[in-house]
Amino acid sequence: MSISLPTYSRLEIPLLGRRERVWAIIATGLRREFRRPAAIVVIAIGVAFTTITSIVLVLFASFLLPGQPLNLSFFALPASNGFVLFFVSLMAAIIGSGLIADDLHSMAFTLYLSRPITHLDYLLAKAVILAPLVSMITVLPLVITALVAAFLFPLVFSWGVALQAIGLSVAVGLLLALFNTSVALFLSSLTRRKGLAAAGMFGGNFGLFIPASILASAIGNPNLLYLSPWNDYLAVASAAFGAPGIGIDWPGALAILLGVTVLAALVTYLRMKSVEVITG
Amino acid sequence: MDWTGSFRKAWVVTALTLRYLLTTRRAIATVLLALVPLILTLSLAAARVATFDVMLFQQLMIPLFLQVVLIFVTLVNATALIREEIDDNTLPFLLTRPISKPALVAYKYIGYLVAVLVVLIPPIVVAYGVTEAYGGLAFTTDLDVLGGFLATTILGSATYGALFLFISVLVRRPLAVGLLIGFVWESVVDSIPGDVPKVSVIHYLKTILKDVIAIAINPLGQYRTDVSAGVAAGVLVTVSIALVILAAFVFQQMEFRQKAG
C-alpha cells in the first residue's frame, strides 16, 4: 500500500532562512566527521600527545631551562610545541582534504548547489566544520596546560597570569587554526582526489619549514623564516607571550599569516564559482 | 615473441604514461615542488649570503630534496600508474589490448621513471651549477657532489617508485599509506638505534652520499653505516626490480569487477 502523492498533503510551512540551512550543513558535517574512525583517532592522539608534552615542559621547565622567568612569557613554550605543527598537518590532511574534494568526486556538489544556498554559504559551512576540529589541536592543549600550571603551582603562577595565558593561547591558537583551515580547503577544492590535497598539505607545511629553519641558522639571515608559516606563528606567539623572539618581527609574520589565509579563501571561492560540473 | 611488436607496445605505453604524468594538472604541482631547490639556491646567491657554498648546498638538499621533494614527486606519480586508472575506470581499454598485464606494469614503470627524472634532475643540476658559480668555482670542481646527488636521485626515484607502485596495486588508498611511509617512517628511522635503519631507502641513499663525496666537504661524514656505496646501490637496484616484479605478479592475479548495480 503506497500512499499516492495527492493524498499526501502539501507542505504549507514557510522555509527557514539561509542561516539555519548553513547550520544544517555544519551540524551534519561535524557529526559525520566524528563518526569516521580515522578522524577520531587523529583528534584523540593529537590532543593527548600535544597536551602531555606541553605539561611535561611546564613541570620540568625550571630544570630544563634555568633562568627562564616563570611569568607569562613562560607559556610561549607549550605554544611552540613541535607536535602542534605535525598534528595540525595530519588533521588538515586527513579531515580537511576530503571536505570539498569528496563532494567534487561524488558530484554531490551539484546537489548542494541545487539547494537554495550560495557558494559562500557552502564554503563558510565547510570552514566552520574544519576550524573547530583543527583548533582542538592548536588551542585546547595550551589552555589545559595553563590551567594545570595554575592549579599545580599556585605560588608560582597566579590565576591572573594563567587567565591571561589562556586568553592569549585562544587568540594565537585560532590564528593558526584559521590559517590551516583556509589552506586545507584551498587544496581540497583544487582536485577530485583528496589524496593529492593531503599530500599537498604535508608537502607544503614540511617543505617550507625544514629548509627555512636550516637555512636561517646556517647563514645567519633570519628573514628566510618568513617563508615558513610555522615560524611566522612562532614569532607571533612568542611576541604575544612576551618571550624572546625567534629573529623575525611579529607584525610582518602576522601580516603574512593573515594575508595567506584571506588569499587562500578568496581563491577557493573563485575556484568553486568556476567549477562547471559539465556532464554534456 | 616478435620483438618489433612488443617494442612498439612498450613505446606506446611509456609515451602514454609520460604524456599523462607530464601534461595534466598533476604535473604543475610536481614541477613547482621540484623547482624549490633551484629557487632556494638562486635566492641565496641573490642575497649575497657569505657562507653559501657546496657544504651548505648539501646541508640543505639532503633533508629538503631527498626527504621531501623526492618522496612527494615519486609518491604522486607512482600511485597514478595503476591505481588511478582503476579508480578512473579507464583500465579496461588497456586490458582489452593484446598486451600482458606484467608487460603493462613494466612499461608504465619505465614511463614513470623517465617522467620523474625529467622533473627532478634538471633543477638539482642547475642548483649545483649556481652554487659553484656563486663561489667563483668551475662547474667541475665538486663533481663528486653532483655525481652523488644524481646517483641518489636516480636510485631513490627507482626504489621509492617501485615501492609506491607495489603499494598502489595492493591497497585501495595508496596515497595515505605512501604519506605515512614517505614522510613519517623515512624521516624517523635514522634516529632509531641498531639495524632498524636498514629497512628504509633513505639509509642507503645517505650511505651512497657518504662514500661518494670527499670527506672534507661531506656533512654525512659521520653517518653510521656499515655498507659501502656499491653495496647500497646494489641493494636499491635489486629491491626496485623485486618490487616491480612483485607488483606485476599481484596485478596479474587481480580481478576487475565493476561496481554492483
Place this chain on the structure above:
Amino acid sequence: MNGVVEAAAVSKWYGEVLGLNAFTASFGKGITGLVGPNGAGKSTLFKLLIGQLHSDQGKITLLGEDPWNNVPLKRRLGYCPEQNQLYGWLTGQQFVETLLRLDGMPAASARTEATAALKVVGLSSAAHRPTRGYSRGMRQRAKLAQALAHHPEILILDEPLSGADPAGRVHILRTISDFAKDGGHVLMSTHVLYEIERVTNNIVLIHNGKAIAAGNIHAIRALIDTHPHAVRIETSKPRQLAQALARMEHVVSFEFPVADTLLVRTRKPDAFYKELPQIVSDTKLDVRGLESPDDSLDAVFRYLVG
C-alpha cells in the same frame, strides 16, 4: 562446440554477492542481445568473457578459448565498457589511435584506421577535441570506435545505447548491424528493449545469474505457454470472426475488451498467422486492424522476469 560463447555451469561470486550462478548457455552468432534486470549478472558475464574476471566454478570460452589472461585473444575482440570515463586529456583521434597502436599497428596505418573508425561512428567533427568535453552520447560513439577500429571478430558492448539521443541510437545501431553484416559477431547488453528488437531477434535472457532463455524472441515468446499469445483484431463483427476462428484448435480464448475489438489467445502463433488470411478472405469479414500487443521482448521480459 559451435557457439561463439560456450558457458558450462559457470559461477562467480564477489564474497556473498551473486555474480553468476551455474550459468549455462551457448550463443553468440550474429547479433545477440543480452537482457536482464540490474544486477542479474550481465556485466559479470562480460568481464568473464574479456578475461578481467576468472570464474570460480565451471568453464567459459569465447571463440573457443579461455579468456583469463589470454593475450592473443584480445586481438580478436573489441570491448565497450559501460562506464563513460575516457582519457579526458586525449582527443578522440589520439584516444583511438593510441589504442590501435597497442594492437601492434604501426603509427601511420593506426592514424588512418582511427580516422576511418571515427567516421563510421559519426564522430569526425569532434575528433580533435579533448574527450573531457564530450557529452554522454559522444562518449558512447568514441567507445564504439575504439572497439571496432582493429576489425575484431566479435564486439562485446555493455549498454552501448545508454545516454545516446535518438539520432545517436539509430546511428550506433546501424553501425552495429553493418558490422554484423560483414560477418562479425556482436554481443550487446541493453535495457532499452524496443531498440534491440530493431537489430536482432536473437536474445539471451539472464536473471539471478542464470540464463533463463536463449534464442529467437518470438520462439521464446511462443514457448511461454503460461501466457498464450494474444492478438488484438479490429473488426465491425467481432463475434462472427470469433466463431470463424474457433475452428483452429490451438486458439485458447476470446475476449471482447471494447466495441469492435476481438482479443484472441492462441498457443501456436505461427499456425494462427498462417491460417488467418485464408479465414478472413473466405468469410469476407472486414478486418480493419491487427496487432499482437505482447509479441515483444518487453512482454517476454515481463512474463519471465516479472
Place this chain on the structure above:
Amino acid sequence: MLVETAGLTKVFGEVRAVDDLTVKIPDGAIGLVGPNGAGKTTFLRLLLSLVRPTAGTAKVLGRDIEDGVPVRERIGYMPEHDCLIPDMTGVGLVSYMARISGLDRDTAMSRSHDVLQFVGVDEERYRKVAEYSTGMKQKIKLAQAMVHDPQLYVFDEPTTGLDPRGREEMLDLVGTIAKSPGRNVILSSHLLPDVETICKYVVILDGGHQIAAGELSQLLTGATDRLRIDVRGDRDAFVRLLKDAGFDADAGPSGLHVSRKPGLEAAVFETAKSLGAEVRYMGKEIRSLEELFLELVARTEKRGA
C-alpha cells in the same frame, strides 16, 4: 506561465550552448528533448541559476533567475549523473537535503520518511547509499528533489540506465507527480516514449535553439490516412500485387506503408492468402515522438551542416 525566456544565451569558450533562446513554457508536465549537445542541460542549469547567462533574461514561476536563491527554493532538481554522498544512509541524505532547503530538523525527518515511503524505498533507507543499486539510487535522487515540496520538478534523464522494471516504477512516480495539482514537471530525456507517456507539452531544442514546441497531441497528428503493414513472407511480391490492385504501396524499414482506400484491408488478406504470406501487424501509421524528432533533427542537420 511556468518559464519565460527572452534572448537567453550561454557561451562556453566558443561553444554557444544556449543561443538567443526565447520560449514561453506553460504550466503542467513539459517534455524537453533534443540531441546530445543541444543545450538541454545548460538550459536547465540556467533556470536553476546554477550558471549565470551570458545574455538575455528568464523568469521561472514568475521570479527572475537573477534572484538566485529564492528561485531554487521552489524547484526540486534530479540531476542526470550520480551525485549522492556515498557514506550517508538514504534517509540521512534525504533529510540532510531537506534541512538545506530550509526545513527544520524534525519536519525534515518526518517528510523524508513520507517521501521515501512514496518512492518505494523501504528498509534499505537505513543502509549506506554506496551499497544501493542503480534503481535505488535514482529513487533517492527523486526523493531528495521532492522532500521540500517544490512547485517545479526538474528531472534530467530520470529513467536512463534503469532496467525495464525500474523504468516502469520511475515513470509511475514521475507520472503521479505530474498529475498532482499545483505541481509542474520539466522532464528532459532521450527516451522519447517516456516523454510521450508523461508530458502534454514538448519543447525540442537543437544547437541551443528551439526547433519546435507545442502540445504533444498537435505535434503528432501524423498522416492518419496511411496504413502500416508488417508482412512475413515475400514482401516485394506483396507490394507488387497491391500496386497491381491499384493501391499506392511502398516498403519502408518498419514495414509496408499503403495509403488508405476502401477495400484495402480485404485486398491485403487476399494477397496474403494468395502468396501464403502472414500479416503480423496492420494498423494506422502512428507517428511517435521519436519519428517526429528524427525528422526535425535530420532537417536541421541538412540546413545546419
